[in-house]
Amino acid sequence: RAQGSAEGPVFFAAASLTDAMRALGEMWRAKGNAVPRFSFAASSALARQMEQGAPADIFASADEPWMDYVQQRQLIVEATRSSPLANALVLIAPADRPAPAITLDRNTDFSAVLGADGRIATGDPSNVPVGKYAQAALTWMGQWEKVSPRLARADNVRSALLLVERGEAPLGIVYATDAAASKGVRVVATFPAESHPPVTYPFALARRAADNAAAKGFLAFITGPEAAETYRRFGFGLRTP
Amino acid sequence: MLEAATGWLTAEEWEAVRLSLSVALRSVVFGLPPAVLAAWLLARGRFPGRSLLDAAVHLPLVMPPVVVGWLLLVTFGVRGPVGSLLNDWFGLRLVFTTGGAALATAVMSFPLIVRAVRLSLEAVDQGLEDAARTLGAGPFDRFFTITLPLISPGILSGAITAFAAGLGEFGAVITFASNIPGQTQTLPLAIYAATQTPGGEATAAKLAGVSFALAVSGLLLAEMVSRRMQRLLGRERG
């Protein structure tokens, strides 16, 4: 089906942005615009689909490397790339257990909390963004060598959260946004900002939509000040450019 | 009824239900004929490369669905060897369309149908085909009047497995056809979207329930048809 201009721009967004983007979409429609059509999936899938000619007008990745990937292939308008959102990395534990007393610094010893066979649930450091940040943070803490065999590597942050909620893993490392939305977990501590590269969500306009006014408008809307309140509501931070 | 129901599911969710059904059915309908052909070649054919065909048929089963989706993307994408031809000649684009979702689903369930049909084919009493030959039935005639009816339980079983699997197909669809509401967002993709949303468990459970109900309806229907077939084939006890 060819897409008419009345149908609104096609927005490829990382799955972790689902809620915030849906809410923004509603606002955009309330303002009398055509609803954007979302496709939420893993950033990798979305990037590859764009490479194969997917009709995406806007792309929001959950990490920088996949945005780099499409940029190298000249699929986006470089000038429109920006990363307005920020997120924090937190250590969580099941809500129905007494909170372990942990402060996160270079001397934290996880093994005391994990016990003999407990694991830390997080994304797979090899490819899931939250896992990459976790690896950086643990490395910063000098714990990576010790802890890495004790990781439960999930394929996305929601699965990691689930493992903690269900009490399978006594600890987990997820984004603050996810932890905030779950009743099943409590935030034990927040990783110091300097322990890992900033958590960013790069946005960009696809090259094929360079002249698409609706797409440009929506991108401007979600990266603009009007969206800030919504982001905050879902627990995101905003980066000062 | 529809009022209540539409209240219960959002418009987008209804769309996902409709899409799922459409995708699963299309994948079965379009997947069946080549699957029967492949099964026939595997069960009866004596040609070099038979093992290769056998392996190729099983490929989608062996690969993680994401890889299959990716391979499809590379092949049928507008830049891919097949996709570009389809696009140039027929203006047909599969990626990111409902048709594409059906294609991905069909490919994933292909081995399931082939296996079922092949199993039935191997159990066909070739004496009956021989009898048809002596009565003047050529290969096609024989296939359609004798073999096909005799393997119909296998075809039905394969189809229903494929239909059920089609309702649940996720990895290949999301990778190949993306997750576009109203076009490629089938139920499993909607369920996935719900699980990716904090607090989305209730929605996920609700949609999973719908998906299951659809599958069960399909199963019950198939069960009825199957019992009838068994009777026609004289396999039911007197």
Add this chain to the structure above:
Amino acid sequence: MLEAATGWLTAEEWEAVRLSLSVALRSVVFGLPPAVLAAWLLARGRFPGRSLLDAAVHLPLVMPPVVVGWLLLVTFGVRGPVGSLLNDWFGLRLVFTTGGAALATAVMSFPLIVRAVRLSLEAVDQGLEDAARTLGAGPFDRFFTITLPLISPGILSGAITAFAAGLGEFGAVITFASNIPGQTQTLPLAIYAATQTPGGEATAAKLAGVSFALAVSGLLLAEMVSRRMQRLLGRERG
């Protein structure tokens, strides 16, 4: 040869190969008996709740794998009804273990085996079972000496499908058992990880090739066994 091979795949990848085989085989071995039982109940049983069982068997096929993994977690996790018992009584934990990966794989391929076995069961000439009865064979005796051999092609077909699917099982395994190198990181998980990394295509392709080779070996083996079975059942043409 091993030298070259170990150089070609990293130690971790070798481990994934070993794990994949182990998980796929275990899932088939442990899944077969209950699958045959379920198939028998569905094909021959006349009991209330038969349709329910039919539906339940197909559940893993219909649901997106992630949902199945989630359901498994809820059931077999340490807080789940079954998992807590296993943990309390036997100190057995499934999540994060190879056993858990095998369980998830077995559950996912369960419907495939059931379907194949059931198809074969329905095609069994009950006259032969009757003959065995008159010769004094009771239900179990009859099942093991007549029915089981006659449905062996279906069991083999189901097993090979399940094995192939087990080699490719991804969603349920990663959700239920997570991706722990050396314990639950099977080939599809490693392949998935590779595809999620920009530039990881080469690794993914290499691993996919390995996975495919494994499946093909399994298929060829099954093909040989199957041909032998057909011969034993007198189905091959003279």
Add this chain to the structure above:
Amino acid sequence: MLEISLRHRFPGFALDAAFTAPTPGVTVIFGPSGCGKSTVLAAVAGLLRPAEGRISVGGVTLFDGGAKKFVAPEKRRCGVVFQDSRLFPHLSVESNLRYGLKRAPKDAEGPGFDEVVSLLGIEALLGRRPAALSGGEKQRVALGRALLSRPALLLMDEPLAALDAARKAEVLPYLARLRHRLRIPLLYVTHALDEVDRLADTLVLMQAGRVLAAGPLEALAARTDLPMLAGRQDAGVVLSCRVAAQDEARGLTRLDFPGGSLVVPQAALALGHAVRLRIQARDVAIATSRPEGLSVQNLLPATLAAIEPGGAHDVLLRLAVGDSILLSRVTKDAVGRLGLTPGLPVWALIKAVAFFAEGRDGAG
């Protein structure tokens, strides 16, 4: 005692059959294709649960519709030879043969493996699978499997239909002897009257799902009112005889029956042995005076008791020979030519070679 009474319906076919037969002994069910013979056998074996009725064998009730009693087939110990042989395709011929043998009670008596195998001439087939057998070979193996299962009751559905005459001539007397040796009742379905004659103690005539007549073979055989028997070329009577003399030199055996004696080609039977002889009406000729210089060995003085209708151009003569009855089929023309009327004394002529060469076992 075999007591069977069955009612069952298939779409387009209703079975309503009842008969009793003494055991041990051979009960032969005889009737046209589709009359319900196999259905009766299936019910006795327990493979068909009739809508109503009662089946009991030797006082043991196997099925009682009223009392809701139904003994499972595997408990009935019925050796069955099915009309379609139903060999297990995945087992070798030998394993097929041994299947029932293995499951038989330890103390059950019956013929040995080698005995049955050589009787049926299937030594060379033991290693093969059923798919590699010819039609007759399959049926022989099925027969062997049933014989070897040490049954309490043998049910046979046209077991010899696919066998050639030579093999049949070996198996038939074996079955007759077996009945004698093992004293197991045998329920036997056949289309062939020669099998009826050779085996039957009790004959059950069926037609369209009903029993036309049932009773001892001797009583039924001479009944000319049963169209199924009388209209046939091979109508005749069965005489119960006793071996009276063996004449080695002349190669003849003399058999006495109530009212006379017959010579037949020599049979290896002990003196005094009870023997049953079927004498077909077509083999009995009539002379009004004693003829001389004939090759015919048996000239029996008789009285013409009655002239009964036979085929279109012939009649059946009922001849009283002492206490026994013989039937003779002659053309209507001969009746007129010889002036045959009831009461006339005549000679009955029967060639010795009209009888089978081997001996037959009697009922006692």
Add this chain to the structure above:
Amino acid sequence: MLEISLRHRFPGFALDAAFTAPTPGVTVIFGPSGCGKSTVLAAVAGLLRPAEGRISVGGVTLFDGGAKKFVAPEKRRCGVVFQDSRLFPHLSVESNLRYGLKRAPKDAEGPGFDEVVSLLGIEALLGRRPAALSGGEKQRVALGRALLSRPALLLMDEPLAALDAARKAEVLPYLARLRHRLRIPLLYVTHALDEVDRLADTLVLMQAGRVLAAGPLEALAARTDLPMLAGRQDAGVVLSCRVAAQDEARGLTRLDFPGGSLVVPQAALALGHAVRLRIQARDVAIATSRPEGLSVQNLLPATLAAIEPGGAHDVLLRLAVGDSILLSRVTKDAVGRLGLTPGLPVWALIKAVAFFAEGRDGAG
């Protein structure tokens, strides 16, 4: 002309058979179970590709191992009645019957649907599926299916084995008439000698994969050197006769054969019609002087040509009646008692009722 020469091996069995037979006409293959009869039929139908050999029917080569010629079975137009009926389980009886009919060439001649259905007595079964048929009913439908396929060659593998005598008595003359009417060659396998007599123009005797003898029935029937025939109770000769007179009043028909004539129960045949009569040796008695007052209709003056071995206690007498030969089976005792030696003039006694009541078609 039917020319068949085949070589093929199964594990444990070697077929090496060759024979020719004139067409149209009925060629009967006769031999013990497992001798290779069905295998020959399968090769002629094209369902088995023999290792070597040649098959041609009426000048058309269907298979030639040397020339690598192999006509596909669906092109051969062979109507086959398989030993196992092979009905299509998913089709009704009627659809089974019509399957071949629909695929036959438009201009092919053959019996009509209703004719075949009523001959076989399967009117009531048309709507059923094969699974709901009895053994004999299945075989009748299979027979009907082959008859209705308008074949160029009919191959029948024991088509009547599961039929009762009454049905057989209807079908057998029908097959004989059919051969006449349609002039299609028929290759027929049977174990039953009465079917051989009724149908065969050419008889092929097989044993253990080889052809023992093949030739016109008349020539083979009188051969006492073929143990398969001579050792049998029903050894005999076949005479080619012609209808010479019809005696309505006496209900008799006179048949002339080279050297004499016979009276038989009246047959509905036109004068001059060629007829074949089988006279079993056991039905022929001998008298050294002409007997009087006998019911026996046929007294033929004959010369004892030879005394040949028969069974253990009997012999076969070869009698010259004019230009024809008759066989008579008598006990060895009778030979001594009557002082029978070759060259002796004797009377041959044959009961008229020894012959089937219906007429039989001749070869011409």
